[in-house]
Amino acid sequence: MEGTTHALTDDHRGLYDAADTERWAAEPDKRPGRTAFQRDRARVLHSAALRRLAGKTQVVTPGSRSYDWDASPRTRLTHSLECAQVGRELGAALGCDPDLVEAACLSHDMGHPPFGHNGEEALNEFAKDCGGFEGNAQSLRLLTRLEPKRFVPDPASGELVSVGLNLTRACLDAATKYPWARGDHPTDPDSVKFGAYEDDLPVFAWLRRGAPADRKCFEAQVMDWADDVAYSVHDFEDGLHAGHLDPNMLYAEPERTAIWQVAIGRYVPADTAPEELRAALDRLMEQEWWPHGYDGSAVAQSRLKDATSQLIGRFCLAAEGATREAYGSGRLTRYGAELVIPREARNECAVLKAVADLYVMQRDEQERIRADQRIVLAELAEALSARAPEGLDPQFRAIFDAAPDDKARKRAVIDQIACLTDASARSLHARLTRRGRRAER
Numbered sequence: 338m339e340g341t342t343h344a345l346t347d348d349h350r351g352l353y354d355a356a357d358t359e360r361w362a363a364e365p366d367k368r369p370g371r372t373a374f375q376r377d378r379a380r381v382l383h384s385a386a387l388r389r390l391a392g393k394t395q396v397v398t399p400g401s402r403s404y405d406w407d408a409s410p411r412t413r414l415t416h417s418l419e420c421a422q423v424g425r426e427l428g429a430a431l432g433c434d435p436d437l438v439e440a441a442c443l444s445h446d447m448g449h450p451p452f453g454h455n456g457e458e459a460l461n462e463f464a465k466d467c468g469g470f471e472g473n474a475q476s477l478r479l480l481t482r483l484e485p486k487r488f489v490p491d492p493a494s495g496e497l498v499s500v501g502l503n504l505t506r507a508c509l510d511a512a513t514k515y516p517w518a519r520g521d522h523p524t525d526p527d528s529v530k531f532g533a534y535e536d537d538l539p540v541f542a543w544l545r546r547g548a549p550a551d552r553k554c555f556e557a558q559v560m561d562w563a564d565d566v567a568y569s570v571h572d573f574e575d576g577l578h579a580g581h582l583d584p585n586m587l588y589a590e591p592e593r594t595a596i597w598q599v600a601i602g603r604y605v606p607a608d609t610a611p612e613e614l615r616a617a618l619d620r621l622m623e624q625e626w627w628p629h630g631y632d633g634s635a636v637a638q639s640r641l642k643d644a645t646s647q648l649i650g651r652f653c654l655a656a657e658g659a660t661r662e663a664y665g666s667g668r669l670t671r672y673g674a675e676l677v678i679p680r681e682a683r684n685e686c687a688v689l690k691a692v693a694d695l696y697v698m699q700r701d702e703q704e705r706i707r708a709d710q711r712i713v714l715a716e717l718a719e720a721l722s723a724r725a726p727e728g729l730d731p732q733f734r735a736i737f738d739a740a741p742d743d744k745a746r747k748r749a750v751i752d753q754i755a756c757l758t759d760a761s762a763r764s765l766h767a768r769l770t771r772r773g774r775r776a777e778r
Contacts, residue, residue, distance in 0.1 A: 352670045353437075358374075360505055372434070374436040381443045381444050381480075384484050390447070392412070393412060393449060393453065394412070394451070394455070394456075394759055395568075416567060417445070420564050424441070426653070427562070428556060431555075432668025433555065441556055441560045444480060445473075445564060448475025448476030448477070449476075450470075450472070451754070452707070456714055456762075459714040459715055460714060460718065467751075471519070471529065471531050473531070474537070477509070477512070477537060477540070481540045482499055483501060506543070511554055514557060514564075517532060518531055518533050519533075558675065562656055562676060566649055569690045570649055573648075574641060577641060582693075585630070595695055596618070596691045597611040599695050599699075600614055600688060604690045616684075626640075626643055651682070660675075713766050717765060718754055720766075721750050721769060733750070733753040736749040737749040737750070
């Protein structure tokens with residue numbers, strides 16, 4: 338469909354053109370004076386899909402006993418809000434439209450299912466015969482199809498069909514972390530990461546119109562780095578706050594070796610030398626603001642929060658400085674530049690990820706919880722699939738009934754499960770399975 342164009346601010350006129358602000362379905366502005374990207378941000382911020390992230394796992398399950406110290410651990414929603422703040426400021430410093438980057442950051446995790454990456458793996462196994470499951474591809478599906486905001490007549494049938502939030506081309510592109518379909522990874526055909534399912538390729542092709550193959554737009558690169566910075570720093574902070582991590586252990590060689598083993602191949606390339614990571618951790622620990630201890634006191638909490646702020650600033654300023662050195666002082670947008678992240682900053686960020694992975698995510702209690710979560714989702718998917726269309730919510734039942742084949746019908750079941758929160762997934766599982774009913778009793 339041909340879309341409409343929208344006014345830009347004076348600061349960004351000429352940087353984002355009519356194609357960038359085009360929407361899949363044409364629609365008039367409700368109120369003059371707002372930019373296209375301000376409207377995008379508002380639509381994402383007011384969406385049910387964003388609100389549901391409050392009930393989805395970030396590192397630990399909301400309400401988990403492992404966080405008895407604090408009734409409100411970080412969730413996918415709080416992570417998305419923090420990512421958005423980091424991305425908005427970094428993007429603005431480099432010349433991007435801040436509303437565009439913020440909308441992309443708010444959107445980037447919308448497609449994640451219950452139980453975080455653990456749930457993603459369980460649904461990918463269930464969906465292996467209908468195109469797999471990937472949280473980023475699911476985000477695109479939500480933004481362009483599942484989140485009910487705009488309906489338009491189908492050109493062929495005349496029936497109303499959803500176009501999701503009907504965001505601009507530039508916003509959808511900025512929210513696309515992996516700009517390729519399943520199996521089309523530019524260097525690794527076996528990669529499990531991709532950005533679009535087969536039946537979403539028409540809108541994917543539309544949003545990528547004119548984009549260089551396999552390249553992320555500049556705003557998507559800012560979003561991606563903001564995501565890395567936010568979760569690496571905040572997971573490390575949460576690990577200290579929860580008492581799972583003693584900073585003094587980071588001086589001991591056995592613990593350090595374990596950190597390098599987690600980081601290499603998972604958070605940094607497999608050919609990264611342990612010495613690089615050792616140097617990265619040493620650089621961080623040499624900073625005067627580094628949290629060398631934490632006892633839970635108000636002073637310690639303040640110092641930890643300052644360290645969090647210092648780390649975020651350090652990583653963002655490193656990227657900003659290196660990118661400016663490469664591209665100068667002008668405004669950088671779309672495909673006019675690449676975000677430059679110094680290797681030292683990437684290694685420091687990776688070390689924090691590995692520390693949180695080792696001391697928080699790999700604890701025995703967490704593995705038991707994850708194993709149970711995988712069983713819950715697998716059983717729920719089988720039970721819901723066997724009963725469908727019974728048990729599906731009206732929105733997904735309509736999709737199921739209109740599906741042309743078994744694969745599309747299975748995808749409708751997956752779409753419903755992916756929209757559930759951790760708690761609603763367990764509740765539905767309890768209603769539909771014997772195991773769940775026994776657990777409730």
